[in-house]
Structures are given as structure tokens and as C-alpha cells.
Amino acid sequence: xxxxQKLKARLPRGFADRGPAEIAATREMVxxxxxxxxxxxxxPVETPMIEYTDALGKFLPDQDRPNEGVFSFQxxxxxxxxxxxxxxxxxxxxxxxxxxxxxxxxxxxFQHLALPxxxxxxxxxxxxxxxxxxxxxxxxxxxADTVGAASMAADAEMCMMAADTMEAxxxxxxxxxxxxxxxxxxxxxxxxxxxxxxENAGKRLTVLRAIDKxxxxxxxxxxxxxxxxxxxxxxxFTKGANLDAKQIExxxxxxxxxxxxxxxxxxxxxxxxxxxxxxxAELFGKSESGQQGVSELRxxxxxxGASGYGEDRIVCDSSVVRGLxxxxxxxxxxxxxxxxxxxxxRPVRFGSVGGGGRYDGxxxxxxxxxxxxxxxxxxxxxxxxxxxxxxxLGAKKETGPVVVTVFDKDRIADYQKMVxxxxxxxxxxxxxxxxxxxxxxxxxxxxxxNAPCVVIQGGDEKAKGEVQIKxxxxxxxxxxxxxxxxxxxxxxxxxxxxxxxxxxEKVRELLARHGxx
RNA sequence: GCAGCUGUAGCUCAGCUUGGUUAGAGCGCCUGACUGUGGAUCAGGAGGUCGUUGGUUCGAGUCCAACCAGCUGUACCA
Numbered sequence: 093x094x095x096x097q098k099l100k101a102r103l104p105r106g107f108a109d110r111g112p113a114e115i116a117a118t119r120e121m122v123x124x125x126x127x128x129x130x131x132x133x134x135x136p137v138e139t140p141m142i143e144y145t146d147a148l149g150k151f152l153p154d155q156d157r158p159n160e161g162v163f164s165f166q167x168x169x170x171x172x173x174x175x176x177x178x179x180x181x182x183x184x185x186x187x188x189x190x191x192x193x194x195x196x197x198x199x200x201x202f203q204h205l206a207l208p209x210x211x212x213x214x215x216x217x218x219x220x221x222x223x224x225x226x227x228x229x230x231x232x233x234x235x236a237d238t239v240g241a242a243s244m245a246a247d248a249e250m251c252m253m254a255a256d257t258m259e260a261x262x263x264x265x266x267x268x269x270x271x272x273x274x275x276x277x278x279x280x281x282x283x284x285x286x287x288x289x290x291e292n293a294g295k296r297l298t299v300l301r302a303i304d305k306x307x308x309x310x311x312x313x314x315x316x317x318x319x320x321x322x323x324x325x326x327x328x329f330t331k332g333a334n335l336d337a338k339q340i341e342x343x344x345x346x347x348x349x350x351x352x353x354x355x356x357x358x359x360x361x362x363x364x365x366x367x368x369x370x371x372x373a374e375l376f377g378k379s380e381s382g383q384q385g386v387s388e389l390r391x392x393x394x395x396x397g398a399s400g401y402g403e404d405r406i407v408c409d410s411s412v413v414r415g416l417x418x419x420x421x422x423x424x425x426x427x428x429x430x431x432x433x434x435x436x437x438r439p440v441r442f443g444s445v446g447g448g449g450r451y452d453g454x455x456x457x458x459x460x461x462x463x464x465x466x467x468x469x470x471x472x473x474x475x476x477x478x479x480x481x482x483x484x485l486g487a488k489k490e491t492g493p494v495v496v497t498v499f500d501k502d503r504i505a506d507y508q509k510m511v512x513x514x515x516x517x518x519x520x521x522x523x524x525x526x527x528x529x530x531x532x533x534x535x536x537x538x539x540x541x542n543a544p545c546v547v548i549q550g551g552d553e554k555a556k557g558e559v560q561i562k563x564x565x566x567x568x569x570x571x572x573x574x575x576x577x578x579x580x581x582x583x584x585x586x587x588x589x590x591x592x593x594x595x596x597e598k599v600r601e602l603l604a605r606h607g608x609x
Numbered sequence: 610g611c612a613g614c615u616g617u618a619g620c621u622c623a624g625c626u627u628g629g630u631u632a633g634a635g636c637g638c639c640u641g642a643c644u645g646u647g648g649a650u651c652a653g654g655a656g657g658u659c660g661u662u663g664g665u666u667c668g669a670g671u672c673c674a675a676c677c678a679g680c681u682g683u684a685c686c687a
Binding site for chain 2 (some may be wrong): 105148149161162188189191192219221222224225301324328329330415416417418497499531532533534535536537538539540546548550551552560562564567568571572574576577578579580581584587
């Protein structure tokens with residue numbers, strides 16, 4: 093006999109279902125972050141999850157791989173009002189960050205916005221790439237951006253707000269750090285070693301990628317990547333930038349003491365600007381962007397310093413690179429310093445949970461006039477995973493509703509009335525809607541729902557005008573001391589009777605006793 | 610993309626080295642002891658194309674190959 097082909101229920105990889113605990117945790121985090129951003133004066137704005145592909149940046153889908161990195165599809169709804177060539181064919185994409193859509197929004201509504209335009213938004217973004225631990229194809233970001241302000245004060249604010257947000261989320265000072273760098277400084281270094289100019293663009297990318305790996309792989313690996321290349325433990329070979337020894341030496345020296353002596357303690361932003369400016373200035377020589385980058389860094393250092401944000405919160409880290417695409421000035425990254433182990437005992441490094449920077453070119457792509465902008469983004473999903481793992485989130489199970497049990501099938505209306513009375517008093521409550529044949533099952537159900545108590549009214553209680561209230565929280569405690577079923581049934585722990593008219597009041601008292609009101 | 614590891618019950622896994630009646634365990638689930646009371650205990654029960662296809666063999670969960678899927682690392686990452 094042919095077996096019916098059952099459809100296999102399965103979640104697409106890189107996506108996650110989320111239960112009540114995770115949803116509650118996200119809601120709590122979002123609310124915390126929102127309050128900090130509001131405090132800094134940002135206002136909310138929301139854009140859709142789908143944009144025209146060309147508005148999102150460099151990822152124009154090509155014929156072979158229209159979905160490389162980004163989920164894309166062609167619009168087939170038709171727009172007959174427009175010319176035929178524009179109809180049916182336009183590429184749409186799910187957004188892969190919140191910055192590009194904001195740039196589109198600002199450009200489209202430029203006249204109506206008060207500049208500098210300061211806004212925040214959060215939502216799901218999508219990346220069509222291989223997922224990994226803590227890396228999903230759908231995840232949540234929470235962004236804040238200031239558009240139309242060239243001042244370094246706007247960048248300094250982003251850094252301070254990042255620090256404030258971490259602390260508001262319960263991460264103690266010292267367990268996170270905001271790391272600042274400047275793309276112009278990186279450009280300056282590369283100019284200094286003679287790989288400026290259009291013809292070296294590819295090489296510069298390789299160099300930036302190598303620098304970006306300093307944290308994860310260490311200075312030795314970075315040296316290899318700047319030179320001929322590196323073979324990792326799996327035997328895979330990564331091609332290097334093929335710089336000569338002197339060029340490599342210059343970059344390593346730029347990366348600073350921490351990599352040269354193997355220390356991981358970053359320099360304080362203040363110290364970096366004061367102590368090393370001479371060194372850097374020499375290094376960059378005539379490189380204008382390098383000098384400008386240093387001066388911008390110093391400006392940010394002065395601003396955050398004046399507001400009392402010391403090196404325990406914001407530091408300079410010459411290895412911070414961020415995205416390769418659109419950043420033009422200061423870049424920042426928030427790193428969790430908390431060390432912990434996963435369930436298999438392996439050490440886990442959370443790394444970056446947020447970042448951002450100045451993207452002076454992104455809005456002006458649409459405009460034909462320069463529009464400076466800077467922004468900061470928190471990886472909510474990633475940060476939530478980290479906070480959950482270190483036990484700062486989602487530890488407690490959500491309390492369920494009060495369950496009113498069905499003793500006599502004929503009297504469901506009576507029970508429903510009790511439920512309504514509880515709800516009237518703003519107490520979460522529900523009628524047992526399953527098969528009431530087996531009374532034990534009703535209690536099992538209430539137990540699994542994590543209900544604080546159940547309400548019971550059988551014939552005996554009904555005759556006396558009473559109801560039984562069974563405290564499941566107290567009962568669970570009592571159960572530990574009881575060995576046999578007989579004893580359990582005789583003592584009936586944590587259960588009491590009350591007048592039917594007192595039901596709401598007694599339940600309210602019970603909830604208050606457990607701190608659930 | 611590259612490399613390594615892993616696919617056996619709803620879940621976690623044993624069995625594979627050395628091929629041989631009917632493929633096991635724990636947990637979970639269902640039923641009963643207990644027709645008015647959950648989490649304890651005991652007894653019983655259901656649940657498997659052993660990832661797929663092909664090959665070797667008298668005989669394959671076990672050996673071989675290809676493919677598929679998953680995990681881990683690495684590359685890319687706006």
C-alpha cells in the first residue's frame with residue numbers, strides 16, 4: 093500500500109520561530125532603546141520592507157544570480173499609467189538594512205523635513221546569505237540617523253547614545269565598549285604606502301578586509317593577509333594583498349601598540365588623539381584625508397570627553413573598518429566584552445552588536461547636492477541572543493491566564509460567566525476549551541500554561557454557593573515535599589474555598605501574593 | 610564558494626570498528642491503577658522508507674560511490 097506522502101514541516105534555514113518569551117524580550121529591548129533615542133531627540137519614522145533594488149545600493153541583480161545577498165524579485169503588478177518599458181519589469185528587494193531606505197525616504201521628502209533631520213526606526217531586515225550561529229537571514233535592527241549635519245558633534249552623539257543604550261539595556265560599564273575610527277585615516281594610511289588611486293581600489297579592499305580581521309584572527313594572520321595570503325586550519329587558502337614588507341610594517345605600526353605587542357587593550361580615544369597624532373601625521377605625510385581624519389577623530393574625542401564619556405566607554409580603535417561600501421568618515425562599533433560559554437562549554441565571543449558611521453554620499457546619490465549624514469544601528473536580534481545567553485533576558489517563563497475548569501459539561505455557561513467576571517476585573521482568564529471528560533487533564537493543561545491558579549466548581553460547591561481556587565504556584569512548591577499520590581490527594585495543598593461572589597477578589601489577592609498584579 | 614564532521618522513534622542518542630533471526634535506550638506522548646483534582650510511583654501501549662539512489666554480498670542500519678540535507682570552520686557580507 094502506498095504510504096501517503098506527508099509534507100515535511102520545516103523552517104527555512106536562517107529563519108527563526110519566536111515564542112512568547114522571545115517576543116516579550118524583544119518588546120522590552122525595543123522599548124528601552126526607543127526611550128534612549130527619544131531622549132536624544134530623535135523622532136520615529138517607518139519605511140516599508142521592500143524597496144526598488146536600485147535604491148538599495150550596489151546590488152543590482154544580474155541575470156545569473158538575481159538573489160545574491162539580497163532577496164529580490166520582479167514587480168509583475170504592472171503600472172499601465174507609465175510607459176510600457178517601466179511596466180512589469182522593475183526589480184524589487186527586501187531591505188537588507190535600514191540606512192539605504194532612510195536615504196531614499198529623506199531624498200524623496202527633502203522639502204518637507206526639518207534639517208538636520210533626526211529620526212529612528214526599527215524593524216526586520218533580510219539578507220540572503222549563509223546563516224551561522226547567531227546569524228539569521230531575517231533579523232531586527234534599530235537605527236538612529238542624523239541627516240543634514242556635517243558637524244562631528246552629530247557623530248559624537250551617536251557614540252554617546254550607543255554607550256547610554258548599552259547601559260540602559262543592563263550591560264554594565266566595562267562590559268561593552270564603543271570603538272571609534274575614521275575611514276579617512278584608513279585612506280590616509282593606504283595613500284601613505286602608495287596604494288591610493290583608482291587602479292589600486294581592489295587592493296585597498298583586500299587591505300581593509302585584512303585590517304577588519306585583527307580582532308578575530310590576531311596580528312599574525314593580518315600580516316599574512318596583507319602579504320601573500322593565509323591558510324586557515326581547515327586548509328582553505330585566502331589570497332592576500334601582496335604588499336611588500338615595508339608596506340606591511342607601516343600598516344602594522346598604524347594598527348598600533350595593541351597589535352604589535354599582542355595586547356588587546358585599546359587606546360583611549362583621548363590618548364590616541366594626543367599621543368599618536370604626531371606619529372600618524374608623520375605616517376600620512378601629505379595625505380590630506382589622513383590628516384583630516386585625525387583631526388575629526390580628535391574633535392570627537394574632545395566632544396565626548398567634555399560630556400564625561402571616558403575611555404571606559406568610548407575608545408579609539410584603528411582596526412575598526414565597518415562596511416566597505418558607503419562610509420566616508422567616522423565609523424563606530426559597539427562590542428560586548430562579556431566572555432561566556434555556550435551550552436557545550438565552548439567560549440563564546442559576541443563581538444559587534446551595533447555600529448554605524450558617516451555616510452555623506454548615500455542621500456546625495458538621489459539629490460545632486462551634498463547631504464551629509466551619520467547613523468548608528470543596533471543589531472537587536474544579535475544583542476538579544478547575547479543577553480539571553482548571559483542570562484539577562486528571557487529567564488522567566490511568562491505567566492499564563494487563570495484557567496476556569498469545566499466540571500459539569502452542562503454548566504459551561506456558569507463557568508463562562510466566571511471567566512467574564514475575571515476579565516471584567518482585568519485579570520487574564522480563560523475557560524478550559526478542551527475535552528472536559530478527564531478532569532486531571534484540565535489541571536495538566538493549566539500547569540503547562542503556567543497558570544497561576546485554577547477555578548473549580550463541582551456540584552458540592554455549587555450547592556453551597558462556593559468555588560474552589562487552586563493555587564498552582566504554591567502547589568508546585570508543596571509538591572516537592574509530597575511523595576505519594578494518596579497523600580497528595582488527601583492534603584490538597586494550596587487549595588481553598590470561597591463564596592462565588594468573592595471569586596474576583598480572592599483571585600486578585602492570590603495574584604498579589606505572588607507579585608503578579 | 611572551499612574544507613571537515615554528522616544524518617537511526619516526536620527529541621537526545623547507542624548500535625557501524627569485526628555485515629548475520631524481530632534495530633535498542635532515556636526523555637516525551639497515550640492508556641490504566643485513580644468514575645471530584647496536576648507535578649510522585651508503578652504497569653502497559655503507540656511510534657522507524659536506519660537521509661536518498663545505486664553498488665559489493667547468499668545477506669547491508671553496518672562496507673563502497675554518488676547525490677541530498679544539517680552542523681562547524683573559512684571566504685564573501687551593503
